[in-house]
Amino acid sequence: MKSSLPSIAKNSNKAPTGIAGFDEITGGGLPRERTTLLVGGPGSGKTVLALQFMAHGAQNCDEPGIFVAFEETSGRIVQNAESFGWNLADLQKKKIFFMDAQPMPDMVQSGDFDLGGMLAALEAQINEMGARRIVFDALDIVLALLPDPAARRREIYRLHDWLLERELTGIITLKSGMDESHSMSEQSFGFMQFMVDCAVILNHSAERGVSQRGLRVLKYRGSGFDENEAPFLIGKKGFEVIVARTLDRVDTEVTSERISSGVERLDTMLNGGYYRGASILITGFSGTAKTTLSGTFAEAACQRDEHTMFVSFDSDGSEVVRNLASVGIQLDRYVKKGILRMVSARAITGSAETYLARIKMLAKEHGARCLIIDPISTWSKSGNDLSAHSVAERLIDWSKAEGITLVCTRLLDEMSSLAEGSSPLQISTLVDTWIHLNYLVQAGERNRGLSIIKSRGTAHSNQVRELILSDTGVNLADTYTAGGEVLMGTLRWEKERAERSLHEANDAAVKLKRVKLDAEEAELEVRVKSLNVELLAKQIERDLLVSSTANHEGELSRGRTRMSELRGADASKAEVKLP
Amino acid sequence: MTSPVIFKFRLFIAGEAMNSTQAIANLTALCRIHLLNRHEIEVVDVFLEPKRALADRVFMTPTLLKLGPLPKRRIVGTLSQTKLVLQALGLSDLPK
Structure with missing residues (x-):
């Protein structure tokens, strides 16, 4: 044999x-x-x-x-x-x-x-x-x-x-x-x-x-x-x-490298950005710009020339690209260059396990360093209640092990609160950074608010910021708190304007006061000058007086001496008497 | 029944195994009663000629192949149920 x-x-x-x-x-x-x-x-x-x-x-x-x-x-x-x-x-x-x-x-x-x-x-x-x-x-x-x-x-x-x-x-x-x-x-x-x-x-x-x-x-x-x-x-x-992470598996190397979220102010809030290899969860109701926020991340990653994969469960890849272009996120060129891979996960059917396996395979194929899954909550639908959680868990584990930075979004339905108790997909405990987006309805407006609920190993801002989408991009704005209420949107704008005009009025008042003071000062200076002139005149007058008096006295004494001489009086006596 | 048809059999056995021995006995007895002088039996021991078992796709022993006359038949087992075996061989309605 x-x-x-x-x-x-x-x-x-x-x-x-x-x-x-x-x-x-x-x-x-x-x-x-x-x-x-x-x-x-x-x-x-x-x-x-x-x-x-x-x-x-x-x-x-x-x-x-x-x-x-x-x-x-x-x-x-x-x-x-x-x-x-x-x-x-x-x-x-x-x-x-x-x-x-x-x-x-x-x-x-x-x-x-x-x-x-x-x-x-x-x-x-x-x-x-x-x-x-x-x-x-x-x-x-x-x-x-x-x-x-x-x-x-x-x-x-x-x-x-x-x-x-x-x-x-x-x-x-x-x-x-x-x-x-x-x-x-x-x-x-x-x-x-x-x-x-x-x-x-x-x-x-x-x-x-x-x-x-x-x-x-x-x-x-x-x-x-x-x-x-x-x-x-x-x-x-x-x-x-599919095996869950076993205890004897070696921990993956962690890095303290920061990578940009694509929104400058968010990076500041996070003390520099996301950690590389971290998993980030973005939660929010539908329309709170979860996709947009993950889009900015994708764009930032592509700008760094990192292979990125964007898995979309909601819409086709090309739709996502088009929609994001409307807020100034241009992913098109990266798709063409082959850096960014858009995956429409609607095409994948089956259990959460199938999704995970396919995503893993595609990510490996693409050599992805950044991975976006939008939204991950799809998994908990349609009979996957039991496995969705463990699948999400393994996704996070896997991306960590591979050093892939993972951004996933999770749709919250309107009824559910921030508390995740009712949701089958409780992954917020597993992720490193949790960003929550919500609406604030005020004065007939819906505005988007962003807050960082947690971010492991990072000092992060505890403030709610307003997320502003415009055709030039995504930005964050400070919100105003007035009377214990957070102001956003038009109210914030009004408040900002009011403050601005108040500021302007103050400026004007100060200017006026300065002008007035300047004028007073000038006036005083003028007065000081004229007084000086007067003083000088007086001094001259006095000097004149003194000198004329002296002359007069001299004249007198000279006259007297002359007179004494003329009279023939004793000269020494006359000298002594003189002042 | 003028010209006798020769029944050609190939019996695959596994050495001295009990059911193989039984099958040989049953087959010879059956032939003696029903097919006297018009049968040929070839016995193949799979232990000695395993390749032949493979070639004939015989995986269970004992297996009896009826090679002729057509249709071919394949009977697995000790051939203990004579009636069933006769039926399978197309001999059930023959006069004894």
Whole structure:
């Protein structure tokens, strides 16, 4: 037997299925060289899972396999699985052998028989191709032909022993049904459940018309596993099991990088913008500009040359682009450049799980760094009540892990208050930033108000701002509080105008006063000047007076001296008497 | 019933398994009673010739193939219910 298993696989006692999520739940895959029972109703995806296990083994693990088809013919199985891109037709040549073991319709059964013939044929085939994996698809078909429960039990044992002996990693699928005709397989199932080492149940139900698929590992000998039912879907590439974030997953690196919300003042309110990789929730009634606010974010992201994906549940991508253009958000060029990808999610139908899977796939394809989902509340509609919350939770988890900045909007209906109690989608506790938009009806007007309810790790403004949309863009304005009431719109404008005119009047009054004072000052100055002049005149007058008096005195004394001289009086006496 | 038609049988068995042995016994007994001197039985042991089982798409043992005369028939099991087997082989209305 040629068995050249890769060393990693050899060390492990698990055989990977290659199914995203399933290998995580089971800690690596199916029990190697043991048998796994796969039970599910019609259309639950048993064959797809088994086939994917087989294809993965053949293609990636160098483990060729044999697929024993009891129900569908191999041709049809391969044809049906073609779209998954597993390259079955190619693998079929060497690595996968399909054995058509459908009972012939004209076959007559008389008396007891066993599966010895099949096992002998398989044995030869296994030895020839070195098969390591084997699938028995729809074993119930052949079990139903056996005449009695004892024979069924015997054949199941035979098969099980045979599998163990050959150290094959095997899957046996069984149908489970509710109706009488399947009671047989229920019996065998109950019995086989105990025998096998691993049992997996697939559920497929419709919840209010929306398909919901779930997978549950019932038992797994010698290994821990996730015991809860995990939602799964059959997507473009096959099975995809959705796993909730497990505890042992490594935390993603957080960054303190800020990125713009596209509205300058909002960035200021948020102390610099959103954190990269954060999840932002924008709630509001319809028409509160949730889409517009996410549009500004998209535009800002595109301006930074970051690949962005805008998922719209409400309208077509082109409609969103057109509508946003009316408020000055020009996304058109970015769509053309391929930076921005508009996705109309109306085109995707199905469960919330399907939406999530598609969004994840598209985002990966686009290499998105920023993701906008508008609105996320669509998920909680139409039969998705139960899963919507966990889907939203995983969306947030996933975008965090990928470092994608996520903006999602949530429509609140008019009746519901801010309290989310009644809403099935309580994601506000999970998001990092929660912006709430609401209307304020005042004086016959509706105006939009924006407030930041929370923003983790960020100092943020606690003020309500008015959100103003115009053809030049989006802006925020301070609101006015007057008498305990927040004023917006025209009232705010009036208030602003009133304040402006009041301000102007004040200005004028001040000016007038200044002019008056200037005038008074000037007048005083003039007076001071004239007084100075008067003072000078007086001084001159006085000086004049003094000098004239002195002259006069001099004249007198000179005259007196002259007189004394003339009179011949004693000169010394006369000198002494003079002042 | 002038020229006897030869019944050609191929019986797939799984070694010494009980139901296989029973099938051989039942078939030979049936042929002795109903098809004396106008039958051919080929016994194929799947353990020895697994590829032949695969080629004939025989997955359950024992399996009896009636190769001729047409129509071909396939009977699975020990062939214990003689009446049913005869019916399947198109022998039920033949005189004994």
